[in-house]
Amino acid sequence: MTEINKVIFSNHDDSESASIESYINIGGYSAWKKIIESSDQNTTREKIINEVKASGLRGKGGAGFPTGKKWSFMPNTGKQQYIVCNSDESEPGTCHDREILQRNPHALIEGMAIAGFAINATVGYNYVRGEFMGDCYLQIKKSLEEAYEYGFLGKNILNSNINFDLYNFLGAGAYICGEETGLLESLEGKQGKPRFKPPFPANFGLYGAPTTVNNTQTLATIPKIIEKGSEWYSSMGTEKSKGTIIFSVSGHINNPGNYELPLGISFNELMDISGGIIDGKKLKAVIPGGSSTKVLPGHIISKCTMDYESLEEAGSSLGTGAVVVMAEGTCMVEMLKRISRFYYAESCGQCTPCREGTGWLYRILDRITKGQGQETDINLLIDVANRIEGNTICAFGDASAWPVQSFLHHYFEEFEFMIRNKGKSRAA
């Protein structure tokens, strides 16, 4: 049986895992202290970035971009630079960052301090989604105060001449702020409308200054990599997908939960760990990495391993590791309609293909489920989705098109059946 909870969740047996004492007990802040005590700071910076590169760590926010490489894009301008954490977790199906903020806040704080040091950023912002204000935000707020009390943050940290100030920020409800430039706009107090890239945030980020935006889970992984070394981390996982990821397993599953597991674990083992499908039913389909990734039928994903390469080969992607499980009997037309309503509601409205197209997708699906679908609707759906994909400023447009394309690809007959039978579901 594969070992679970080896990196960020390593003290999850402790009900007080969020406390600074529990974190220090498992080696917490030792990596940061070692960095602070190092004599040659420039060499240390280089070493950290090389270590993160060697670990093979890839961003856990969905795109999977190599973290060390992203950090190496940062210039050293001698002016104010920033590290920003994306805790605006809102990809449907995904809820592991919330658990990190709630139960492992110090791993994130230490990770941000180390990242800030490595990329010459003396100020960090942790952008927490607004809806968390009465939930895990209270914990990360308290933990940040603790870290200051212990002297791990602030000016001249432990008499080292190193400065790092960290602030929590609260959003106010907008999925698009999870897109890194939308997030920066929001942090500047504006509507969260994504910017054109290039310039990338490393050159023009927060307030126009060089900035790196990393996801919560990515940053919370950093302290253990620095403490235990890149070899330890990369010994887990597969050749191209190194280390671990936290899977959020939800939907028709007996034990929904967040499981930190090595990449490359088989899908079937993940199902076993999560207790199997409810009521002993058969597996119908899985969305493997949040609603923006393509749906895979049960017989295809059952042959997959949960890593970047296997899921890409199967026609989907690992995304955020949010595994949404659907048992037999699930109506795929209703599922797609709900997903499309989400993109329709959350489009920021900046690009015409996305603003108008997402509305078309939702309205067509809505009329199909209400028995008013027409034979031409399937082609119309595909046509609209294809016209959004690749024609927008940010990846949100693509994310709204992929579910439509993949649901129709794998479950064409269900859509056809519902149109011909005046809204009756074939799945039921």
Added chain:
Amino acid sequence: METLLPKNITNTIDHWIQKFPQGKQRSAIIAALHAVQHHNKGFLTNDLLNQVADYIDVPKMNVYEVATFYSMFQTKPVGKHEIAVCNNISCMLRGSNEIIDHLEKKLSIGLGESTPDGNIFLKKEEECLAACTGAPMMMVDHIYIENLTIKKVDEILERLQKSND
């Protein structure tokens, strides 16, 4: 004009402004609106938006843009207690539609509406609230309540009703 921003609110706004570099006080608009909305029983008015703009010292349009873009800000009067039921995919697969139907029936209002006595606002929630492993779930006055059952929902409604009596 009479000030609508009491001292504790301006203190909160000041606290947020100092998190940002000098001259970047626009970054504090979101936090200011959260504080003001909470103080005004859950919604924002034009007068409040104008006073926030004046206090932070940014053009009024900057504040209007924020107030109308983000889903947590209400620009029309709503009920005192906010219930937001997540019905994105993970919750939908575990019965969130039944929870919503039950709430609508019990409160005799639809999503996006408030009860006539002004006690409860049933928010239309489009986003996933990131509690998928505890589905179905809802947020009541910003507190996450997971693994919902009809019984649990009824208990919460009863509590909210009592607080109104």
